[in-house]
Amino acid sequence: MPRPPDPAKRRALLDRVRAYALRNGLTDLSLRPLARALGTSDRMLLYYFGTKERMIAEALALFERRPLLRVRTALETTGSPTDPAGLRRFMEELWRQFGEPDVRAALPLYLEVMSASVLHPDRYGPVMRDIVTEWTDLLTSVFHGLGMNRDQALTQATVLTDACLGLLMAPLANGHWAQADTAFHALLDALEPGWRIPESTRTSADSTARTAN
Amino acid sequence: MPRPPDPAKRRALLDRVRAYALRNGLTDLSLRPLARALGTSDRMLLYYFGTKERMIAEALALFERRPLLRVRTALETTGSPTDPAGLRRFMEELWRQFGEPDVRAALPLYLEVMSASVLHPDRYGPVMRDIVTEWTDLLTSVFHGLGMNRDQALTQATVLTDACLGLLMAPLANGHWAQADTAFHALLDALEPGWRIPESTRTSADSTARTAN
DNA sequence: CCGTACATGTAGCAACCGCTACACCCAAAT
């Protein structure tokens, strides 16, 4: 099965595969119903992608190429977070994007990949690990830019990343999106004061007469 | 398939089924390999449980009957949380229990059930929803006992529950347990001040001249 | 000593799985 030279149809087909996986999940996905829903045959899917596993891998890679969240847009609208208030605006913009129907509809698939990554680390392990690591790294550099040292920045970034992960996963279980939304802002209320003071190495009593506002 | 009257063997078999599911997951679980690993035949599993679905349901119900976390023990060792410090001790005891090998080994299964509950809400939906709701309710009543009103208590409980959920799930993806451990305590550092003040209705500009230290 | 009920092994069913062999269509190149 050499790679057939038709990138256009291949890409179009892959897009529809991605959409199908988004609606129907990965675990119950089988070639024949998928092909039927796409108006083709399983034969064609294998002709284009060679293997079910490769097809799924390419469909998932499509998410990396065109990510769910538009971080660039968030950075443009809120500005690069150089202070706690900016970081908060940045996070709130990201959370708003998570509330969009398209993004929210993709969350079950991410949960599924996360579950699969534990069961089959060789196949799906890197996918989820890269996502978590990517966000943690991004936020770590942001906190580092706010004046924290590496360890403090990593810790704060982990708190923020993992807490948001939980706030996104829990509503998938109980459906309480509004409750999670309120909790998200309450979380920011609680965390933001901890972002304000770099306290490089706390030299005993620093009076912090920083009257910023 | 009338219920066979042998509760002893049935229970013993079910225990081993639970252990197998704990090690090998639910999605790839099929009767014949399971029976082979247990030294029986698929015929016997169906004889005792009638159906694969019922067998899995009973194995999962075993977790509800004998829960992972010993909340009673936590309440005894740390005391019922009647103040923020007590709540913090309670949460730290629970987190310590989550670090135990047995409990940690069960987390992938919970992640799997959580993923399955989105895909098959009729079958697995209530399981995960009940777990999240149970913790949220418990913590809501705790926060209510701390002086918050219902809404505030619910919000704080959601923050705590969901954030801890994320802190437990993320290491399953990237393996950074120690990092999550540090982040958990940092999260408590950030949240605990918010537990101290009931602040019934926040009156706009609060100067927060709180000179705690 | 036998009958009956619980327990278990063997064989197999129908459906589905990923995947492949093979023939065919048709447009473009030779």
Add this chain to the structure above:
DNA sequence: ATTTGGGTGTAGCGGTTGCTACATGTACGG
């Protein structure tokens, strides 16, 4: 006019799935 090669349909392979029919073993009460 014929060859070539990308696209496609059909049929089927070997395997696994949950589940069942049937026969047999075994232990115990009559």
